[in-house]
Amino acid sequence: AQSVTQLGSHVSVSEGALVLLRCNYSSSVPPYLFWYVQYPNQGLQLLLKYTSAATLVKGINGFEAEFKKSETSFHLTKPSAHMSDAAEYFCAVSDTGGFKTIFGAGTRLFVKA
Amino acid sequence: SAVISQKPSRDICQRGTSLTIQCQVDSQVTMMFWYRQQPGQSLTLIATANQGSEATYESGFVIDKFPISRPNLTFSTLTVSNMSPEDSSIYLCSVIGTGSTGELFFGEGSRLTVL
Numbered sequence: 039a040q041s042v043t044q045l046g047s048h049v050s051v052s053e054g055a056l057v058l059l060r061c062n063y064s065s066s067v068p069p070y071l072f073w074y075v076q077y078p079n080q081g082l083q084l085l086l087k088y089t090s091a092a093t094l095v096k097g098i099n100g101f102e103a104e105f106k107k108s109e110t111s112f113h114l115t116k117p118s119a120h121m122s123d124a125a126e127y128f129c130a131v132s133d134t135g136g137f138k139t140i141f142g143a144g145t146r147l148f149v150k151a
Numbered sequence: 152s153a154v155i156s157q158k159p160s161r162d163i164c165q166r167g168t169s170l171t172i173q174c175q176v177d178s179q180v181t182m183m184f185w186y187r188q189q190p191g192q193s194l195t196l197i198a199t200a201n202q203g204s205e206a207t208y209e210s211g212f213v214i215d216k217f218p219i220s221r222p223n224l225t226f227s228t229l230t231v232s233n234m235s236p237e238d239s240s241i242y243l244c245s246v247i248g249t250g251s252t253g254e255l256f257f258g259e260g261s262r263l264t265v266l
Binding site: 070074079080081082083084089137139142143144 | 192253256259262
């Protein structure tokens with residue numbers, strides 16, 4: 039069975055500081071991994087995805103994530119936080135094709151001025 | 152990409168009543184997914200809706216409580232029946248993007264509050 043663990047339900051950073059949101063996964067098959075962002079009162083939108091191509095994946099809004107098979111991790115980073123990055127972030131895993139996507143519990147990112 | 156519209160965006164309902172949520176997609180899709188997001192929590196898949204067949208429900212969800220219709224390839228409805236305060240959640244409609252790499256596209260959600 040697949041599962042996703044996001045470490046830290048809340049993360050607070052200062053504007054301009056590094057953003058690091060942690061995600062570990064469990065999967066019996068090569069996984070598809072995703073990060074989604076949810077802004078207040080909105081649905082989720084895709085930030086980036088890993089689908090067995092390059093292990094370092096770049097997404098929208100300056101975010102990137104690195105797939106590390108040995109650590110079963112897919113942490114999300116951004117070099118410099120912006121106030122507009124404040125949102126809820128979800129890591130997700132699926133086996134193939136997204137038919138059974140499992141979401142992590144989410145991490146709420148706060149950005150301080 | 153896919154553009155998904157949901158109605159209503161929010162509603163306040165009385166205990167014991169039922170509410171139907173509509174989901175319209177701007178392109179034809181084989182499968183549509185309905186998720187529930189309880190306050191402060193992650194997303195849980197309720198069911199997968201296929202056109203021309205009955206929906207497939209996940210463990211813990213039943214058709215009598217969450218009947219789903221899928222009359223064509225661009226539209227689906229989810230009904231939340233006999234509501235209780237525990238049904239207060241955001242209900243999200245979703246489809247898989249083209250290209251089969253598995254990313255999901257979501258509507259903006261329907262926020263239900265049951266009093």
